[in-house]
Amino acid sequence: MNKNCILILAHKNHNQIMRLINHLKTDFDLYVHIDKRNKLNIESFDNVNIYKRFKTYHGDVSLVIATLFLIKEAVKNNYDRYVFISGQDIPLKTNKEIIDFFDLNKDKEFTSFKNIKYDKGFYNEMSFRLNSYNFGKLYRLIFHRNIRELISKFPPIKRTTPENIYYGSQWWNLTNDAIKYILDYTKKNPNFLKRFNYTWGSDEFYFQSILLNSKFKDNCVNDCLRYIIWDGGAPFNLKMKDYENIKNNINNNLFARKFDENIDNDIIDKLYKDLEVK
Structure with missing residues (x-):
């Protein structure tokens, strides 16, 4: 058994996912959840565990639930490190370089984070996310933001912003102790997870909010180890024209995202070939 595992949330692009899996599985055990709504048909093999349990939706608590499920499956094997990526990530460093990096940072929890209370504008925006009800894409399209905010202020559905909430990237790289703490906290505090329904x-x-309010806070490094270019509120689909910027800004970034084989497969080919010649 490998001492590091990689958890993957996937929802599209069969060939791209299989290329990622086949590249990583030589040195990592993999736990892959595929959106139940998708027609992707991949079976478990070797040290690759494939699941299709939940329908997952962008920005929805279903993503937290699917992630917790993968954690519960992986933690049975007591890994040293749990790396969480998407099916649209591409490694920027070889498997050995990734393993060596975590060997040098055994006690560090790599996850981006920001306490929402220290910036008024940021606090107001995050409070809107936390307190207004999200009933899906159609609901957001029909009702203007101001209407959704107004609806959320009426009792008994009114919600208030929780204390000490942290915001950051969905993707992280955590130790076994931190993973076990998250599961234990979730089990002992079911209302905390419930609070994020319709958020x-x-x-x-x-x-982030669990870890940064725990004994692990001092070990948390504010870096998710990802190269990402943001396009408004979503990661930009990287293309061949972005290649030089990616290569010039690798630093400690172990992965880059996001890529789509249907938009530009050449950049995917190029980055994997770079790994082969290292």
Whole structure:
């Protein structure tokens, strides 16, 4: 058994996912959840565990639930490190370089985070996410933001912003002790997970808020180890024109996202070939 595992949430692009899996599985055990709504048909093999348990939706608490499920499956094997990526990530470093990096940072929890209370504008925006009800894409399209905010202020559905909430990337790289703490906290505090029902972007609050309010706070490094270019509120689909910027800004970034084989497969080919010649 490998001492590091990788958890993957996937929902599209069969060939791209299989390429990622086949590249990583030589040195990592993999736990892959595929959106139940998708027609992707991949079976478990070797040290690759494939699940299709939940329908997952962008920004929805279902992503937290699917992630917790993968954690519960993986923690049975007591790994040293749990790396959480999407099916649209591409490694920027070889498997050995990734393993060596975590060997040098055994006690560090790599996850981006920001306490929402120290910036008024940021606090107001995150409070809107936390307190207004998100009933899906159609609900957001029909009702203007101001209407959704107004609806959320009426009792008994009114919600208030929880204390000490942290916001950050959905993707992280955590030790076994931190993973076990998250599971234990979730089990002992079911209302905390329930609080994120109908919250937009729950996956960007849940794990950070547990860890940064725990004994692990001092070990948390504010870096998710990802190269990402943001396009408004979503990661930009990287293309061949972005290649030089990616290569010039690798630093400690172990992965880059996001990529789509149907938009630009050449950049995917190029980055994997770079890994082969190292």
